[in-house]
């Protein structure tokens with residue numbers, strides 16, 4: 391049977407040499423969803439990449455004394471390296487400087503122009519001549535250029551405009567007919583009340599004051615507005631309007647765009663209108679997640695309140711960082727980041743609950759049965775409770791992941807692990823080990839622990855891939871598939887476990 395497809399995207403990042411842990415959030419959550427969907431048997435296409443055009447990048451390149459292309463090439467390598475160190479399993483990394491993307495955007499722009507949705511007009515704005523930048527009234531600081539503090543003047547330039555206004559009613563109707571298009575619900579209300587109801591103005595979609603952008607093919611000197619360029623990545627990456635559009639035909643429309651809350655507006659107003667104008671289907675869902683914040687405020691370079699995420703990975707391990715980010719930010723809202731909170735989560739959940747459990751259990755198999763796990767299948771009431779909890783995990787994780795409550799899905803897995811620890815305390819294997827006549831009972835207890843750990847680990851693969859691999863290796867099992875969690879007893883009786891490995895070391899606070 392052909393697998394069901396799942397097309398998932400996270401935003402393409404502005405290339406930066408200064409990524410922080412907040413930047414990693416969207417992409418880690420995307421990765422966990424992609425891995426989870428693959429686990430469930432979907433044919434997943436997970437896209438991410440870099441958003442490389444625009445005046446800001448051009449300026450930075452000038453400051454660095456290199457061409458914009460040289461500038462972005464160098465920092466894109468930095469983004470790729472970061473995703474590698476976080477084990478991000480994307481299927482494609484798109485760059486907006488890729489030839490295929492550039493051609494696709496040019497065709498989209500031309501098509502919209504030819505059909506009258508893009509037209510030429512005049513852009514009137516507040517311009518800072520030394521900085522060559524347009525600003526809006528609200529961006530000014532004390533009425534002056536926010537970059538250099540100098541006077542700005544009202545300037546008009548020729549520009550192309552996109553008829554957002556024409557599609558306003560259709561967009562509202564689409565929201566009404568597809569109540570799950572924008573989530574969480576609160577973000578939808580914000581879009582309608584703050585942006586759509588006051589009336590959509592046509593959007594200026596070309597610039598002439600700088601040239602680091604995609605040229606408009608039919609009017610020299612104009613480059614395409616960076617958001618029209620960037621949003622198109624979701625279809626250009628699949629070969630839309632190219633000779634080879636097989637991926638487009640297979641994967642479009644996207645099942646899920648995950649974006650940070652501040653860019654929901656672009657994804658739920660400009661993007662759907664672009665797609666309506668192109669007469670192609672709209673994405674099924676745009677999910678706007680909350681932010682990781684520090685002390686209630688932004689993580690910011692100027693405040694110097696963060697380290698490169700790779701430093702945390704080197705100190706605490708990649709899965710500690712992934713776990714923190716996935717667990718700490720509740721569904722749709724903000725979550726606080728601090729190194730101390732990261733240490734607490736690592737010690738409390740990963741070292742104590744998960745690491746200890748696996749270590750103790752493997753240790754007992756080695757100590758009492760020379761590493762062999764046997765299943766005498768003689769369960770008592772207390773065993774049934776654990777077994778039922780293990781068997782109900784699939785349904786819980788599925789339910790939470792269906793509504794993207796990643797943090798709660800992890801919580802459900804850790805609830806089972808907690809119950810395993812409680813089961814050890816209640817069945818007291820060390821007491822059973824003292825009495826020869828309790829050997830079978832001890833075997834049963836250990837089997838139930840091993841099998842519960844295996845079931846929890848099947849799901850952990852989506853969130854903590856390295857840890858899950860290490861646990862499966864220690865358990866010496868290759869029964870790691872999603873369906874194997876519907877039945878208790880899949881772990882093969884008679885298996886010899888491998889040597890124990892420490893999954894997470896307890897971190898002493900004065901270490902850092």
Ligand code: MSP
Pocket residue numbers: 400401402403404411412413414415416441620621623648649650651652653680681682683689
């Ligand atoms: N280039 C645009 C996206 C274009 S998509 C067609 C962009 N790039 S970005 O680099 O500024 O942001 C990338 C992602 O990182 C966004 O989803 C943004 O919300 C996310 N985050 C940046 N800081 C964040 C936190 N502190 N916390 C969580 N996510 C945040 O926007």
